[in-house]
Amino acid sequence: MPMTITEKILAAHAGKEQVVPGELINARVDFVLGNDITAPVAIKEFEKIGVNDVFDRERIALVPDHFTPNKDIKSAEQAKLLKEFSRKHGLVNYFEVGRMGIEHCLLPEQGLVGPGDLIIGADSHTCTYGALGAFSTGVGSTDLAAAMALGETWLKVPESIKFEFAGKLQPWVGGKDLILHTIGDIGVDGALYQAMEFTGPAIESLSMDGRLTMCNMAIEAGGKNGIIVPDEITRTYVEGRCKRPYQFYQSDPDAKYEKIYHYDASLIEPQVAFPHLPENSRPVSEAGSVEIDQVVIGSCTNGRMEDLREAARLLKGKKVHKNVRLVVFPGTQEIYLQAMREGLFEIFVKAGGAVSTPTCGPCLGGHMGILAKGERAIATTNRNFVGRMGDPESEVYLANPAVAAASAILGRIAGPGEVE
Amino acid sequence: MELQGKTWKFGSDVDTDAIIPARYLNTSDPAELARHCMEDADPAFPDKVKPGDMIIAGKNFGCGSSREHAPIAIKAAGVSCVIAKTFARIFYRNAFNIGLPIFEAPEAAEDIKEGDEVTVDTGSGVITNKTTGKTYQATPVPPFMQQIIAAGGLINYVSERMK
Helix, strand or coil: CCCCHHHHHHHHHHCCCCCCCCCEEEEECCEEEEECCCHHHHHHHHHHHCCCCCCCCCCEEEECCCCCCCCCHHHHHHHHHHHHHHHHHCCCEECCCCCCCCHHHHHHHCCCCCCCCEEEECCHHHHHHHHHCCEEEECCHHHHHHHHHHCEEEEECCCEEEEEEECCCCCCCCHHHHHHHHHHHHCCCCCCCCEEEEECHHHHCCCHHHHHHHHHHHHHHCCCEEECCCCHHHHHHHCCCCCCCCCCCCCCCCCCCCEEEEEEHHHCCCEEECCCCCCCEEEHHHCCCCECCEEEECHHHHCCHHHHHHHHHHHCCCCCCCCCEEEECCCCHHHHHHHHHCCHHHHHHHCCCEECCCCCHHHHCCCCCCECCCCEEEECCCCCCCCCCECCCCEEEECCHHHHHHHHHHCECCCHHHCC | CEEEEEEEECCCCCEHHHHCCHHHCCCCCHHHHHCCCCCCCCCCHHHHCCCCCEEEECCCECECCCCCHHHHHHHHCCCCEEEECCECHHHHHHHHHHCCCEEECHHHHHHCCCCCEEEEECCCCEEEECCCCCEEECCCCCHHHHHHHHHCCHHHHHHHHHC
C-alpha cells in the first residue's frame, strides 16, 4: 500500500512493513530532547521508573535554554538538575551556557538529528526537525522520561495533510510567511493530530533555514509534525554534519492524504499575525498603523543565520526608532560567531539595538525582554498568546525578520519595502 | 469512579500559557503551580476553584507548549476533570500520563453552563448535568490509553513493563 513519508518513517521505527492512520504503534526513537523547563519533571519521573541507566547516553540531549543564563535562583536550581543528571548518566549531549544554543537551532546544526530519524522532545517546537525529512514531534515530560528509559515511545499514526506551494516567492517572503499564511487559512487547530507535509516548487527552492522555520510552527496549527521530503538542499545541509547514518524517505505518488491545500506562493506577501493567536495573520500591507515598543529578532523559529542576515540588510546604516528597543538573539554559539565575523553585530549595535547570548528568553515571557502592561512587540517568535511575552495586557505581533527590522526602524509595524 | 462538581466555563483555544504562564515555570512544585492555575484566562480562578470542580471548554483546549505543568497545575488546583469539545494533542497525552481525567464531549461542552452541577462516570464516559438532567456520552478512550489509566499513569505502566 502506498504511504506518505510520515507513515514510512513510523513504520520503519515500529518494525512494520506498513502502518495506517489511526493505528497505535510502539516506535523506536533515534533521539530525545529536554530543556530546563521540561527535563526537571522528566528526571523526577525517570527516577520513579526504577531503572539504573538511560537507554543510550549518546541519544539524549538536555539543553538548558529557556531561562538561561539562569535568570533567578529557582531557575538555577532547575538547570542544575539537568547538569547533575547528565553527569550521573554520562550524557554526551548536555550543553552548558557558552556551548548551548536554542535547542531547535542547535540540534540540526550539530548534526544530532537527521533525515529519516524519529525524534521526540519535551518541547512543542520539536516538530522543527521535520524540515530535514525526519518524523519529529513534541511530547510532555513524562513521555520523555519513559523514552529515556525505554528508547521507544507509543504514537498514533497521524493522517497526513499536503500543503502544495506553487510559484516563486516574492522578495522578503520566506518560510515564516508561508507558515503564517497557512495557519491563517486553516486555523490554530486546522491540522489537529495530523502530519503537515509541505511540498511544491516554492518549498523546493526554500533554504534549509526557511524550511526549519516552517516546520517549527506546525504545532501552531495543532499539527503532530511538519515534514518536507528531503532533496538536494537537504543533502547539502546534512552531508558531513550528521553524526549518525541517515535515510531519505519519499512520499509515494499515490499516497493518501486527508486533505490537499494548494497555495500560489507568488501571491503571498510578508505576513503579520495579530494578537492573540497565530491564526490572526494578514499581509503586512493591511496591518494599518500599529506603533510598537519592542522588537525581538531570534528564537527557535527565526534565530538562524539567514534570519540575522535579512534583518541586518535592512538595518545597515539605519537607526532604531527612538521609541523602540530592539533585541537580537542569535540561535546558537556558532550562529553568534558567524554573525560576528560577518559584521552583523556591528550593524545591529550601530543601529541602536542590543545583541544577546542565545536564549529562548522573551519568546515565552521568561526573561531578557519582558513587556509591561500595555506594551506592544513585534517578534520573529512563534506565539502571540495573551501574556506570552510579559504582562497579560501586553501584545505580541508575529512576523519575519525583515518585517521586524523595518518595524524597528519606523517605530510601527511596517513592510521591508518601506525602508529599502 | 464518579466525579462530581461545579463547573467553570472557558472558551476555545485556551493555551498552556493561559493555563500556567511561563513566568511561573521556574518551579515544578504542583502546589505552587496550582496557585497560578488559569491565571491569565481568569485571574480570580485560583481563589475561587474548589476541590472537585470541573473545567468546561471549547475546542483545542491546551494548545501551545508541551509543558506538563499545565495539567499538573489543573490537577493540583483540585479540578476533578476537564470536559472540552477537543483537546490539543500534547495536552491530551500529558493529561493521561499524569492522571488528570479529561473528556472529549462536544455537545456537553457546548450545553453545560458555568455553575452547573455535573457528574462524570469515568468508566463509561457518561456525563450528567444534574442542573438540567441532560446526559451526554464522551468520545471513548482508545484501549491502549485505558491501560495507561488502569496502571495509574504512564510511569507505572512503564515500570510494570520493565520488570
